[in-house]
Amino acid sequence: MTIQVVALLLIALAFYWLGHNIVSNLRQLGKDFDFGFLWSRSGYDINQRLIEYSNNSTHGRAALVGILNTMLVAALGCALATILGVIAGVLRLSKNWIVARLMTVYVEGFRNIPLLLWIILIFAIMTEATPQPRDFRGDNPDASMILFDSVAVTNRGIFIPSPVWGDGAGLLLIVFALSLAAIWAFRRYAHKRQEATGDILPVFPVSLGLFLVPTLLVYFAFSAAISRDQYPLMGVGGQQGATLEQFVEENRNPSICAIPDTAVVNLSTELRAIGQRADIVSVSSAAQMQESLQSGDCVLAVMPPDVAATMAGSLDGVDLVTLGQTIDRGRPLQFERPQLAGFNFEGGIQLRNSLIALWFALSLYTGAFIAEIVRAGILAVSRGQTEAAFALGLQPSRTMNLVILPQALRVIIPPLISQYLNLTKNSSLAIAVGYMDVRSTLGGITINQTGRELEGMLLLGLFYLVLSLLISGVMNIYNTSVKLKER
Amino acid sequence: MKKSVLLGTLAVAGLAAGVASASTLEEVQARGALNCGVTTGLVGFAAPDANGEWDGFDVGVCRAVAAAVLGDPSAVNFVPTTGQTRFTALASGEIDMLARNTTWTFSRDVDLRFEFTGVNYYDGQGFMVPRELGVSSAMELDGATVCIQTGTTTELNLADFFASNNMSYEPVPIETNAEAQQQYLAGACDVYTTDASGLAATRATFEDPTAHVILPEIISKEPLGPLVRHGDNEWGDIVRWTLNALIAAEELGITSANVAELAAGTNNPEINRMLGSEGDLGGMMGLSSDWAVNAISAGGNYGELFERNIGENTPIGLARGLNAQWTDGGLLYSPPFR
Structure with missing residues (x-):
């Protein structure tokens, strides 16, 4: 007891001394301890941002952008690692010699080579072996887009189409939510009926039908109703009835005002098709659009016909003309595909090489560990369980889903939590490929520009601690729900 | 066990604290080598050559300081730093000075607590x-x-x-x-x-x-120059005046070839003061009186360093431009040695 008290006192003293040491050293260096830098202008740009951010935002916001990027790659990584791990773990137990050996090679290869090497290797392959955007240019380009010209694989990342919600998207979402509710109700009913009578209803086809049919019907009905609508283009200056190309010819890089919707996407597509970058200023109302046109903030606008009718001739001193070309109003849900414009592909979503390299490397590496955990979990369920299930006449798939996996999960979940935590913390290797995670924004550029090493590192440590505890907490709740319940 | 770990920590921390309080000049002299932060590799400014020897324009400044302080231009430990690690390395005392194409800005000088000791390259x-x-x-x-x-x-x-x-x-x-x-x-x-x-x-x-x-x-505007930590003004003076000596040497026509000869004494008093044959400028900084002779003979004067590493006859081919002496219409202007 005395020893414990003495040890406690000594430890407390040591912590006090360390704290005191920090404070006095900082004073000697003439530095204070202040988190005020989080509210000052950051001045630097970040390429991948999930929320609005520019170099006029604060350091705090830059940290938040980094935090979201970290969480994005961690979530993507955990999901893919789990899928890879489960597949590899099950296949490693396969009776097929080749499949089992291949999985062994995967597991041993990935978990015995440092993660950083895999990240850099995948990144190097992505940047060196894929074409540059300018290779896609010209009549006889060196490279071309894949999947019906919708996906471009370049050395700056993979560009994929992005969904854009148009008019009627709300209705579509409501119908879809109702379909999901109907599926849930039907499955509940089917389950009850099976318990009561033993009849098995065709759950899967009905669910699939409910999932797709109502939403698609509404989509097509709505599209048929509005897709022929044309929105006029109003330009400042230029000739009445000119085509878009002629207008752009006269006004290089015109700034365009629009209320964000699918018509804007269609206009952007038209612009990029003639090699022009779409520089669109979002406005929220017709009045604001009128103001922007009046002040010269934008020289071209796309708007519904009724707004166009009120606007024509109502602008003082501005020569507003209607172009001869009109723009499709669009559909409730549209996909904006990437197009080459200027230096780069624009439109759609850019999955940057840094994200892909980090995501794949983290998933493949952690997947190898998860595969071993899954294999251990399955082997932990005794053979008698399978035999008993077969003796009852259960199909192999049901045996796996209803008997083996629920028991294996109890063994799998606790070590799986550690793997998720590992993956999350390993994502701080992002700096190796220039992925802008929280380590690169708050822990890198911000610290460097402001000189707040101690504050920045403390915040960074705190963030990883909180995130890890959160993941661990959520997984523990799940673990409690699947673990053996004693009644 | 717990106690011994604790005592060990205390001892190490105590040592670290003790080291931090000595002056940089004494530390460098006790170590017998200068720790100089440079880039991880930028040909012409700081990069290891085929033999692994660091060479370049910024490296020349490090060597001149080492020669002035220790009398030996090769007594330098080059520490490669990236844009992100350089300031931490300097602030923590891992390096004694940083010569790494670093731009002199207000916030770095004032808020980051560093002291820029001059400009060795006016850039943009x-x-x-x-x-x-x-x-x-x-x-x-x-x-x-x-x-x-x-x-x-x-x-x-x-x-x-x-x-x-x-x-x-x-x-x-x-x-x-x-x-x-x-x-x-x-x-x-x-x-x-x-x-x-x-x-x-x-x-x-x-x-x-x-x-x-x-x-x-x-x-x-990117005025690049060597920098040191705030707070040790004597050390800052040494780095500043070593750089000034290189610049003034070019203006006064002192080169690595004739420095030994001129050090014996000339009829130009400023050269005599700088090279130590008159007065004791070196002693005022805590250095030997031939500090400037050593610094200049290490790699030559500013002009020689420039021409050999980044000048027009090198593959990099930079013109003097803003970096010419003030007498030639440039911005290089060393305060007098007096």
Whole structure:
């Protein structure tokens, strides 16, 4: 007891001394301890941002952008690692010699080579072996887009189409939510009926039908109703009835005002098709659009016909003309595909090489560990369980889903939590490929520009601690729900 | 066990605290070597040559300081630093001085608690693009993908330049010049931006330098110079006046070839004061009286360092421009040695 008290006192003293040491050293260096830098202008740009951010935002916001990027790659990584791990773990137990050996090679290869090497290797392959955007240019380009010209694989990342919600998207979402509710109700009913009578209803086809049919019907009905609508283009200056190309010819890089919707996407597509970058200023109302046109903030606008009718001739001193070309109003849900414009592909979503390299490397590496955990979990369920299930006449798939996996999960979940935590913390290797995670924004550029090493590192440590505890907490709740319940 | 760990920690911490309180000059003299922070490799400024010997314009400054303090230009431990690690390395005392194309700015001088001891290269930020893109002005770069070293002033200038010209760009953050070179040559970015001298140095190492153009726009002032920690003014003085000695030596016509001869005494009192044959300027700084002779014979005067490492006869081929002596219309102007 005395020893414990003495040890406690000594430890407390040591912590006090360390704290005191920090404070006095900082004073000697003439530095204070202040988190005020989080509210000052950051001045630097970040390429991948999930929320609005520019170099006029604060350091705090830059940290938040980094935090979201970290969480994005961690979530993507955990999901893919789990899928890879489960597949590899099950296949490693396969009776097929080749499949089992291949999985062994995967597991041993990935978990015995440092993660950083895999990240850099995948990144190097992505940047060196894929074409540059300018290779896609010209009549006889060196490279071309894949999947019906919708996906471009370049050395700056993979560009994929992005969904854009148009008019009627709300209705579509409501119908879809109702379909999901109907599926849930039907499955509940089917389950009850099976318990009561033993009849098995065709759950899967009905669910699939409910999932797709109502939403698609509404989509097509709505599209048929509005897709022929044309929105006029109003330009400042230029000739009445000119085509878009002629207008752009006269006004290089015109700034365009629009209320964000699918018509804007269609206009952007038209612009990029003639090699022009779409520089669109979002406005929220017709009045604001009128103001922007009046002040010269934008020289071209796309708007519904009724707004166009009120606007024509109502602008003082501005020569507003209607172009001869009109723009499709669009559909409730549209996909904006990437197009080459200027230096780069624009439109759609850019999955940057840094994200892909980090995501794949983290998933493949952690997947190898998860595969071993899954294999251990399955082997932990005794053979008698399978035999008993077969003796009852259960199909192999049901045996796996209803008997083996629920028991294996109890063994799998606790070590799986550690793997998720590992993956999350390993994502701080992002700096190796220039992925802008929280380590690169708050822990890198911000610290460097402001000189707040101690504050920045403390915040960074705190963030990883909180995130890890959160993941661990959520997984523990799940673990409690699947673990053996004693009644 | 617990106690011994604790005592060990206390002892180590106590030692660290003890070291921190000695002056930098005493530390360097006790160590017998200068710890100098340089880039991880930028040909012409600081890069290891084929024999692994560090060489370059910034390296020349480190060697001159080592020669002035220790009398031996080779008594330098070169510590490669990236844009992100350099300030931490200096603030923590891992290096005694930093000579790494570092821009003198207000916040670095005042808020980061460093002391810039002069300017050894007046630079400005430029852009390099492949010739085949057909770009002739930085104003045509709207929508371009730009490789940029993180943690630098160029990163902030870049953001300001594009914002003030109402253009957009996609930054590709990279850590070192070598990484930038690889990304740029692979076409992962359209443009590489850094100080114009750095661009010239990088371009000189390309297989075909003529396939790349440096755009005419210089978008910022980048006075690059060596720096030390705040608080040790004696050490700051040594680095400052060593640099000034190199600059003044060129103005006074002292070169590595004739310095030994001139050190014996001349009829120019300023040369005599500087080289120690009259008065004791070295003693005032706590150095020997031949400190400037050693510094100049280490790699020559400023002009010699410039011509040998980055001048017009090297592959990098930089003109003196702003970096000429004030007597030749440049900005180099050393205060008098008196």
